[in-house]
Amino acid sequence: MGKIGLIARREFNERVRKKSFIITTILMPLCMVGIIVLMAWLMTRESDKEREIIVIDDSGMVAPHLVNEGSIRYRMADRTLEQMQEQAPEGAFGILVIGHDIMSNPKAAQLFTYESSTLMIEESISGQIRKIVEDAKLKTYDIDNLDEILAEVQTPIKLQTKEITDSGETRDSSSALNMAAAYIFGLLIYMFVFMYGTMVMQGVIEEKSNKVLELMVSSVKPFQLMMGKILGIASVALTQLLIWVVFIAVAGGAAINYFAGDAMAAAAAMNAGTAGMPAAMGDIGADEMAILSRLTDMRYILTTVIGFIVYFIGGYLLYAAMFAAVGSAVDNEKDTQNLQLPITVPLILAIVVMVSAMQDPNSQIAFWFSMIPFTSPVIMMARLPYGVPMWELLVSVGLLYLTFVGTVWLAGKIYRVGIFMYGKKPSFRELFKWVRYKY
Structure with missing residues (x-):
């Protein structure tokens, strides 16, 4: 152990x-924050490029009610569809054709585009047409004050989810926070695991190519060298x-205290069961309050953080041993591609299964992949925020x-032979x- 140390x-x-x-230590958190902010900005940012839609309305009831929305602009056609297909109108993005039977046939709307369309554009157009058709159908019932009745009937429901603990107590739950934590x-x-495991492999290859390992193994055993x-x-x-x-x-604590200090205090009071806490909530919504409540729940935080450390260490040790064995068996990084395949496939498979585990953390596939050692570090971390x-x-x-202990034993055997092998790519x-x- 002294030599390993x-x-x-x-x-x-x-x-x-x-x-x-x-x-890297300084820039990585800043880059992650920057990426998150950039993604949020790009998702909320509307396109500054106007897209003109030429409308041909055979029904005569949709076009008068179409409203320009975002970057989409509507204009009535002055030519037939065939003419516009032969020669595109200047600046037009596409042609919207409304069939005469749009009231009875939901598929009677077609969009012809001169360039690739996007899901947001199609949803904006179809959403307007759906609303116009629905309003037209409702008016056929000849009900007085229909708009006021509909506005009064609309009742958005905000479902508040609470978990029942083993002791029978209840606590706030946030599926949005659970999914975000699982993904992150x-x-x-x-x-x-992949980054630091690869670092081990690269270090072994570098020292092997410089003949450093041959000098070091005269004083320590290969297994001690690998473990160190x-x-x-x-x-x-x-x-x-x-x-x-x-x-x-x-x-994060400074930002939360600055933007939601009172709400955090209310959430902490809620977790502690303090009376009078609703007065501190202000106008914050139930979903946001549930998230803040979970963020002030020390059991939730400690379980997630400790679980991350335990699975990171176990996953790293398991894969680092395999990466070290691969590094000892080759002379340069180019020769590692085939040997790395059995190592990288379980990690990639874990990422694929992680998406399913986030949606249904108690499914059979999520359970078994969280038990298999080669995928459990990723899958169990995707399940842990939901409660395991x-x-x-x-x-x-x-x-x-x-499995780490067994893998180290096998990798050690490959390592002792591989560090002395040169000029040959092993199978x-x-x-x-x-x-x-x-031996």
Whole structure:
């Protein structure tokens, strides 16, 4: 263990002192915040390019009620459809044709475009036509004050969801927050495991090509060398994660207190069961209040954060051992592509299944993939914000770390042979032979 510790400290000191580590540690949270802000801005930003729609209305009832909306502008046609197909009107985006039987045939509306359309454009046009047709049908019933009646009848329902705990108590639940946390933490596990695992592989390849390993194994065993490298880079990863967590917690806490300080106090009072808390809520909506309530629930936060750390460490150790074995078996990064395939496929599959797990965290596919060690770090983090029984967590974590121990044993056998092999790209059959060698 002393030699493993020396190697781990050497790996840690060498990487932490690099300018790239400092720059990445500082820029990564800023980039993530910037990306989120940019995505939100792009989603809410309306296009500044006007799209003119030429309308041919055979029914005579839709066109008079079409209203310019956003970047879409409507204009009545002055030529036939055939003429406009042969020669496009100047500046026109497309042609909207309304059939004469639009009242009885929902498919009697067609949009011909001169360039690719988008879902937002089509929804805007179809939404207006649907509203116009519905209003026309309602007027056939000849009901007085129909608009006032409809406005009075409309009753939007805001469903408030609460979870029943094992002790029989209830607490606020937010499916929006659960889904966001599942997506973010599952994706972070995937990114970090792949990024730091690849870092182990690249380090082994670099040292092998520089003949450094041949000198080092004269003083330490290959297995000790592999474990020291894995644990050293793991400490780098945890240091970086800790810095990011502190940064996000401080920045996020300051932002929330600035924009929603009273609401956070109300949410904390609600979780503590303090009387008189509704007065602090102000005009905040029920959905936002549920999110803030969960963000002030220490059990929810600790479960998610501790679960992330446990699964990140287990997932990293498992995949880092495999990446180290691949790095020891080749001479350069180009030769790693085929050998990396069995490693990357489970990670990619986990991302695919994660989408299903976010929608139904208690499904059979989500359950079993959260038990399989090669996919459990990503899938279990996608399920954890929704609440997972303790026995499932214990079984999943136990299988993950037991598999890590077995994988390290197999990777160590490949590592001891691979670090001395040069000039040959091994096949999977040869790797299997290396595992069977006796020392």
